[in-house]
Amino acid sequence: MITLQINGKTATVDVEPEMPLLWVIREQLGMTGTKFGCGIAQCGACTVLLDGQPIRSCVYPASAAQGMKITTIEGLSPDGNHKVQQAWKELDVPQCGYCQSGQILAATALLERKPRPTDADIDEAMTNICRCGTYVRIRAAIHHAAGAAPAGSVIHMVAQGEPAACCAKEGGQA
């Protein structure tokens, strides 16, 4: 038996201690917002927060998470209105959406650590992969959530639906 503190609730599950936390979250607890991508700690689709730090739950033994506060996308806010989620909505970040739970949680941890991150801070912290190439909008949304969205900036242009110009200005990263 393993007892976990997840999204403010206590859950006891009967699983092998080495079972990856991802599968406990998805299959034992039925929370499917956390995604499986690579299974080898590379893509970040499975990112959850452990005591506020992002971890890749596909390779993290469930037993090692005991005694720590686990936050999944379902528990980030009661109504989907955490400031990072709001920024994601306002800048229309997701395309297919598959990677975005992990991206949002990674961004949340970054903003907790650095409330006004630079582009370099974002590039260093945000190692999650997006097959759809939403990186420019993710970066803009993090700045937006941090409260930095001056008119005429890349963030403003993205919000106005000008990703092509934005990408050109940012050296084509998309």
Ligand code: FES
């Ligand atoms: S599924 Fe865990 S990092 Fe890719």
Ligand code: FES
């Ligand atoms: S939005 Fe499709 S993988 Fe990121």
